[in-house]
Amino acid sequence: MIRAALNRLIGMLTVMLLVVTIVFVIVRVTPGDPAAVMLGPEATAQDIEDLRARLGLDGSLIEQFGSYVAGIAQGDLGQSIFLGQSVGTALWQRAEPTFFLTVFSLLIAMVIALPVGIASAYWRGSLFDQTMTTLAMLAASVPSFWLGLLLIQSFAVSFGWFPASGYGGPGTTLLERLHHLVLPAVTLGVVSSALIMRFTRASMLDVLNDDYVRTARSKGMTEWRVVLKHALKNALIPILTVIGLTAALLISGAIVTETVFGLPGVGNLIVSAVLRRDYPVIQGALLIVAGLYVLVNFLIDMLYLLVDPRVRY
Amino acid sequence: MAGTVSIAGQEPNLMMRLVSRPTALAGLVVLVVVSLAALLAPWLSTHAPGQLSIVNRLTPPGSAYLMGTDDLGRDIFSRVLYSGRTSLMVGFLVVGVASVIGIFLGLIAGFFRKADAPVSRLIDAMMAFPDILLAIALVAALGPSAANVVLALGIVYAPRLARVVRASTLVIRELPYVEAARALAVPTPVILVRHVLRNVTSPLLVQATFIFANAILAEAGLSFLGVGISPDIPTWGTMISTGRQFMSTAGWIMLFPGLAIVVTVLALQLLGDGLRDLLDPRLAKDI
Numbered sequence: 001m002i003r004a005a006l007n008r009l010i011g012m013l014t015v016m017l018l019v020v021t022i023v024f025v026i027v028r029v030t031p032g033d034p035a036a037v038m039l040g041p042e043a044t045a046q047d048i049e050d051l052r053a054r055l056g057l058d059g060s061l062i063e064q065f066g067s068y069v070a071g072i073a074q075g076d077l078g079q080s081i082f083l084g085q086s087v088g089t090a091l092w093q094r095a096e097p098t099f100f101l102t103v104f105s106l107l108i109a110m111v112i113a114l115p116v117g118i119a120s121a122y123w124r125g126s127l128f129d130q131t132m133t134t135l136a137m138l139a140a141s142v143p144s145f146w147l148g149l150l151l152i153q154s155f156a157v158s159f160g161w162f163p164a165s166g167y168g169g170p171g172t173t174l175l176e177r178l179h180h181l182v183l184p185a186v187t188l189g190v191v192s193s194a195l196i197m198r199f200t201r202a203s204m205l206d207v208l209n210d211d212y213v214r215t216a217r218s219k220g221m222t223e224w225r226v227v228l229k230h231a232l233k234n235a236l237i238p239i240l241t242v243i244g245l246t247a248a249l250l251i252s253g254a255i256v257t258e259t260v261f262g263l264p265g266v267g268n269l270i271v272s273a274v275l276r277r278d279y280p281v282i283q284g285a286l287l288i289v290a291g292l293y294v295l296v297n298f299l300i301d302m303l304y305l306l307v308d309p310r311v312r313y
Numbered sequence: 314m315a316g317t318v319s320i321a322g323q324e325p326n327l328m329m330r331l332v333s334r335p336t337a338l339a340g341l342v343v344l345v346v347v348s349l350a351a352l353l354a355p356w357l358s359t360h361a362p363g364q365l366s367i368v369n370r371l372t373p374p375g376s377a378y379l380m381g382t383d384d385l386g387r388d389i390f391s392r393v394l395y396s397g398r399t400s401l402m403v404g405f406l407v408v409g410v411a412s413v414i415g416i417f418l419g420l421i422a423g424f425f426r427k428a429d430a431p432v433s434r435l436i437d438a439m440m441a442f443p444d445i446l447l448a449i450a451l452v453a454a455l456g457p458s459a460a461n462v463v464l465a466l467g468i469v470y471a472p473r474l475a476r477v478v479r480a481s482t483l484v485i486r487e488l489p490y491v492e493a494a495r496a497l498a499v500p501t502p503v504i505l506v507r508h509v510l511r512n513v514t515s516p517l518l519v520q521a522t523f524i525f526a527n528a529i530l531a532e533a534g535l536s537f538l539g540v541g542i543s544p545d546i547p548t549w550g551t552m553i554s555t556g557r558q559f560m561s562t563a564g565w566i567m568l569f570p571g572l573a574i575v576v577t578v579l580a581l582q583l584l585g586d587g588l589r590d591l592l593d594p595r596l597a598k599d600i
Contacts, residue, residue: 011434018438030454134336137586141578143530145537146553146571149560157561252443256534270446274453274540282450290441297441 004305012298019290024068026286027279028061038081038277054079055280077284082276087284091266097167098265100177101184101257102250108189109196110243117200117239121208122227132197140194144253148187148260155183165262184261188253192246199242203235210234237307244300248293330591337587343580347573351397358391362547371563381565383555389566393573396547400529401577403463403548407528408521410467411474416517418471419478420505424486433479439472444531449540459542466531470524477520481513515592522585526578533574549574 027034035051036043043051052058055078056067071078077087116136120129156164162183168176207213208231216230217223251266258267266285273281331337350357359379366386374381380389422432439447444466451465485491486509494504529549535541536550544551549570556566 011437014434015437015441018434019441022438022442026450026454029451031456137582138575138579141526141530141575141582143533143537143550143553143571143574145534146567146574149553149557149567150571153560153564249443252446255445255449256538259538270449271538271540274449274538277453279453282453286442286446286450289443289446290438293441293443294438 001305005302008298008301008305012294015294016291019294020069020072020287021065023283023286023290024065027283030279033057034279038279051081072287077287078280080273080281081278083278083281087280090269090281091284091288094264094266094269096265097177097181097263098251098254098258098267100181101188101254101263101265102247104178104181104185105188105192105250105253106243106247108185109193109246112189112193113196114200114239117197118204118227118232120197121201121204124205129201133201136194136197139190142191144187144191145256145260147191148184148257151183151187152261167263167265180261180263184257184263187260188250188257192250192253196239196242196246200235200239203238204231207231207235237304240303241300244296245293248289248296251289251292327591331587334587334590336583337590340580340583340585340587343576344584347397347577347580348401350394351401354391354394354398358388358394360388360391362392362395363387371559373563374565380569381563383552383563383566384559389552389569392547392552393549393569396549396552396570397573397577399459399542399546399548400532400550400574403459403466403532403542404525404528406463407466407470407532408525410463411470411524412517412521414467414471415474416478416510418475419513420482420509422475423479423482424501424505424509429479432475436472436475436479439468440476442469444469444527445534448531448535449538452535452540457540457543459546462532462535462541466528469531470528473524474517474520477516478513481516482509485509485512519585519589519592522581522588526581526585529574529578529581 030037033048033052035048035055035057039047039051056064059067075088077091079085080087080090083090113136116132120132123129152164155161163180164183167180204227208227210231212234213226213231216226221230254265255267255270257263258265259271262268269281270285272278273285331341354362364387366382368386369378369382370384370386372378372382372386374389378388378390380393382388383392418432418436422429422436442450447469448462448465451468452461455461455465491504491508494508532541532548533550533553536544536548537554539554541550542548544555552570553567556563556568556570559566
């Protein structure tokens with residue numbers, strides 16, 4: 001098992017190195033000089049030269065890559081061009097809304113998806129199953145920004161139940177800030193619930209016909225107990241996998257949702273960075289989000305190794 | 314969507330089987346209707362898509378303007394039809410770009426044992442980036458234009474196709490007819506195209522349908538964020554983005570392009586689900 005875990009660790013580190021390489025390459029594919037592109041047409045030659053030196057663009061590609069990797073290894077994601085602060089600090093300062101948004105969206109997605117997925121699998125082929133499967137597909141077909149705008153129009157503008165945008169001014173209580181997150185979290189949660197629901201249903205279908213489920217039934221257990229104790233317990237690993245990966249992907253969903261609702265989170269920071277071509281911020285955000293995804297994947301693999309002795313890497 | 318993949322030898326049979334599945338058939342019919350509406354936009358539209366009419370600005374839906382007008386008095390119905398051309402074309406081209414890159418990487422990884430590990434790790438690394446995030450980073454680097462949006466989204470979705478092609482190629486390369494072709498000294502590129510690629514078209518077609526759907530959503534998202542196709546070119550995403558400012562007074566501006574996206578993407582998903590059940594029974598576990 002230790003060998004399998006080591007193999008997986010080496011695999012993860014290789015993928016991380018490739019992620020770093022891809023992030024490094026993305027800025028270098030910019031047509032022309034990235035420093036000139038960032039500063040715009042009014043920049044002087046000296047400004048461009050200074051920025052090139054600041055970004056480390058004046059060395060050879062190998063040197064640039066070496067210093068980039070060395071910086072990351074020391075936790076240095078570089079300096080933002082426009083914010084006057086380090087990328088790490090900029091991301092950290094905006095992490096709270098994104099963190100709460102991700103957690104609440106995931107909770108909403110799970111509350112919708114798990115019971116519906118289990119019930120759909122149990123009553124496979126029924127009208128309920130067909131309706132829910134189609135609704136899940138519908139949820140996956142709705143652009144999150146459009147749904148967000150419709151929710152703002154209904155629940156913020158028409159009914160006035162929730163704030164239409166923002167995260168509350170300085171000095172607002174945590175409860176007030178969370179109140180601002182209700183509509184964004186519902187938007188992201190509904191859209192993300194589709195994938196979890198479909199996986200829950202598929203995973204439950206896999207186990208509901210297994211021998212041990214039949215045995216449990218033949219022992220006279222109640223259906224409730226058979227489904228929730230015997231079947232769900234065994235269907236849980238793939239469901240947890242998709243929940244873990246959804247959590248990592250929600251950060252991407254937050255980019256659009258935060259923009260719609262004017263939340264000052266990481267997603268909003270990324271969009272402003274793209275509009276201003278603040279490449280160090282874009283690179284830092286890419287690296288953190290992809291790194292989280294690789295890490296979640298690795299942790300899930302380790303979990304598999306621990307709970308299922310048949311798994312080998 | 315199937316522009317780059319053929320389903321040689323399966324067309325009549327596949328169509329008949331597809332017709333027998335009500336949801337897939339519904340998806341196909343809706344998709345055909347949406348595509349025809351976009352193609353026939355010059356004949357179906359009631360006004361020129363860019364025609365301004367300040368006196369008729371923000372007119373609600375009615376007999377004169379089926380879906381109302383926007384802030385510049387332009388007809389929403391006509392613009393939805395014309396935008397469909399751009400949005401569907403972007404989806405189609407993204408599938409094309411993703412197929413070219415994905416098929417190449419997938420064939421290399423699946424067919425050549427030594428290349429498998431490095432190419433597979435590259436695919437893993439590319440898949441670690443959430444699609445919208447990687448796409449906006451690439452568009453930021455390449456510059457905002459329709460061509461760069463297509464290229465960026467093509468790169469973003471290529472690993473999904475590469476994984477599918479690799480998995481099928483791993484199985485096919487061990488089959489007797491591939492061994493026979495090797496024994497007969499058939500050149501490797503010919504084996505790859507004639508014997509391997511032709512047999513991975515089914516899972517490719519299924520995946521391409523889902524990528525088409527995702528590309529339409531992603532393009533709309535990029536346009537909404539203002540980092541995609543220029544707002545001067547009408548797409549469903551740019552229409553929603555423009556309509557956002559008039560949400561409380563003229564909700565129809567963003568309502569109808571949004572519905573167009575939902576209907577088209579839902580149709581593609583229903584069709585993709587049906588195709589997966591028919592063409593790829595191993596994956597047809599009701600996911």
